[in-house]
Amino acid sequence: MHVAKTPAGTGGVVATLALAGTTAAIMQTLITPLIAELPRILDTTPSNAAWVITVTLLVAAVCVPVSGRLGDLLGKRRMLLACSVPLVVGSVVCALASSVVPMIIGRGLQGMGMGMVPLGIALLRDVVPADRLSSSIALVSASMGIGGGLGLPIAAAVAQYAHWRVLFWGSAGLAAVIAVLLWRLIPDVPAGARGQRFDAPGALGLGAGLVCLLLAVSKGGDWGWASATTVGLAVAAVALLLGWGLWELRTRHPLIDLRSTARPRVLLTNLASIFVGFSMYASMLVVPQLLQFPEETGYGLGQSMLAAGLWMAPGGIIMMFVSPLGGRLTDARGPKHTLVCGVLVLAVGYGLALLLMGSAWGLMLALMVTSGGVGLAYGAMPALIMGSVALSETAAANGFNTLMRSLGTSVGAAVVGVVLSEMTVTMGGYSFASEDGFRAALIIGGGVALVAAAIASVIPAGRPGTAGNGRSDAPTVPEQAAAEA
Template identity: 55%
Template sequence: MTQTTTDRTAGRASGAVVPVLAFAGIVVAVMQTLLVPVIKDLPQLLDTTPGNATWVLTSTLLSGAVATPIMGRLGDLYGKRRMLILSLSVMVVGALVSALTSDLLLMITGRTLQGFAMGAIPLGIGLMRDMLPREKLGSAMALMSSSIGVGGGLALPAAALVAQHTDWHALFYGAAGLGVLAIALTLLVVPESPMRAEGTFDLPGALGLSAGLVLFLLPITKGSDWGWASGTTLGLFGAAAVVLLLWGVMELRLKAPLVDLRTTARPAVLFTNLASIMVGVSFYVVSLVLPQLLQLPKSTGYGLGQSMVVAGLLVAPLGLTMMFTAPVYARLSAKYGPKVTLILGLMIIAIGYGAGLGLMTAAWQSLVISVLLGAGIGLAYSSLPALIVGAVPASETGAANGLNTLMRSIGTSVSSAVIGMVLANTANNVGGVEIPTMHGFRVSFLIATGAVAVGLLLALFLPGRRPSNQPQLRAGSEEDAALERAEQILRGFRGRVLSADGTPVARAKVTLIDRRGRQAGATLSAEDGSYTLTVPDPGSYVLAARATGHAPLASTATHAGDEQPVDLDLSLPGQRVPA
């Protein structure tokens, strides 16, 4: 009965949970992208100035940046599924607010609420880690991570079609409908994760991080309007530095911080997050440049004269290719590890942007650029969560991936600001209208290539890791150190202790008995049920596991003496009863 229950849980997770969580990620991307086709018309639609209209976009960015790490931490503490549903619910409310108004302040309020959906990405990755078998996890995380590009690529032509043929408020009704569908599917299909972090929610830390991020991202997104050397821009950057520094000092002194900065400082986490910024920059450049180039009239001498819908269709392969790279990533990562796939992805992005410098004279060339960049960005995006998951305790998955998603958001924010400034400073004024130039487009591609080069350099500093389809489930810093020592000894068993319903069992005693009946080792399972035992010699062993409220289990296993630990999960028979 135990095996049947466990298999059913794993089958459900791998068969239904993955597409539902990926769909939630696509909904998030749709929410971010749906206003792209009408950006240039927002001042007229909202009866306001261009400067004020940009707040419709800026507000979503700021709220998403703030919500992402906070929702990740809340998910670790109180349940990732619960927080995923909350994030999507807030987004639906925000979409309905925006759908029912043309007032600037109400529109900004609605868009701010929609930004909370960004928390769905790290929460979805955390749920996958907690529930999926190891052999399924690599490709699942790749699909979830690339879903934001997939959704963006698919939403662009769809949003353009809606905006071109109906009232633009229909975009928000569509987003709300998708959000409701994602919530319903999550409630029906996705079980709650049993994983919980210890401690309480760090409210001062959340407020401090929120203030620091707003002070930092606000001048990035508005610097081109205010002036990069203006007192307002420089003052906000200075205030952000002070607030984030004080916040960091406070977090280091707390037992249960919002973000464990000591974990974040590990080379695997630090360099992954820094590389994520560069990947975010490279992803957004193509989204800003190609649609404009395609829609500019041919009378400019370099514009390709395509309609809004056709331009969206030509850029859509960017997202579609990202989706198709998920299974490719899983195979490559299984053989070479996520560090290698990240480096390969960055190299393909560099080739795409390099080729793009000479492929800007025909519409079909934009299709080639989209496919190349989609493949590279898909590989790079898929590698990032695997690198994070393999380097942090299981109880911190949501918060750590939330921070990683935030780094990508910072990359897209920097990209938006810098490329916007480049295109504005190189534009030609024709009849009072600023027209981007081919020189500006090429400089933008060169900037993206430079960001990729920096990302490649950072990726080289990442420590080599095991393949991403075998991520290590870790419970804390002490367990991390013990596990690293065990892997250095080479021979051993590792896995998780599970109850009959597949729930991890913490503090279960696991004893290793050799063929002569002598105890060869013993350990206690961590909070996520993980255990590691080394063996003195190759041969047959018995692993005996027992825990309060469960029947004991004895399982035979053989270690051949090779240099890889043997993966063995121990499922305790019988239903759990109160201790």
């Protein structure tokens, strides 16, 4: 039978989980205003300082699916609380850091806490009434985008008007508040996969494969795409992930149930998630640079980091308001319809960016449209996933879907980086990404959104209103028990 819903106090639960996801996203954008200053602050080289950003991505990629599976085994509330600990500790370590090594350690600890969002989404299926489930999933899922949109201007303002350490002391305090709210407001529901064992070999295999893959993707531009290091890591990633997949198919209690992920509804949703993540992140790379490039280039708008963040902030606000509307659309037409609408809106936003890239107002409008599309899409994807897996797999399945989005953002960052580095102009002895380079990046982002729409359009449709409530093609408990017998 399904876990009983607890209507009383669900508003506080949803708000807490959305705030937790927003906090996790803020941790990722926190360092952005300091990127140019990191080598001086930490007395290190630019290549070493880049690891302050890369390490968070790598650790999050490894820990998110592991946190999800542990949530199914040990309880989602327990793992949410566990994720809050490295967020607090990592922030304190960064605040106290005076060299690159402790800063990298602190940022890695922050990456360990990124599993909050998939855990929170999975918990909603256990505690939120069916009539509020879709809108709640949409809001918590979009919190990563909301945090990214709002975190940048806040971080830029703090970095500009206060000491950089204040950023990390503030994030430590915010993470501590989240931990208290999780302790006080989140109910302790029974673990869906209690009694099963944790797949340690699977966790190690997936982690090693992902580290090799993401290092090749994120550092290939610096090392050289044809270098022995990049090619070697790519080959190792393929070998490790293939071996991991064979292990997962043979073990009785896998980290990720690949048979579930092979179902057309789950497989196509995860595939679409990669393209949505790519398309979402492409705009987040292009717009800030256009806003901050010197006006002398003829296409840059000469804005400060703080001003650029403020121009981008309405995108995060729009996502906050669009997400519940996406939940209502999911209830009325089903999550597949919402996902298709979201990625089409995202593509329209790229079209507007191409037409209006000559003004800050135009870029703000385009980013508001793309953010609205992301809000719709990000709310629909976990609804599709949870409507297709058993209760004992919800956190792990959501963690894997989050990983697919992150993989898309990593590939998007690499592709856009290559485009902008290859299409340049030279002015006053300095090389800049050219206007044609930015236009090409926007065209690629819009094209990838259309690919995501095409994939989403062939996802097998479930019945409207089945966002994670187990009434679609998710196996029932008797079916699951029979499969495990």
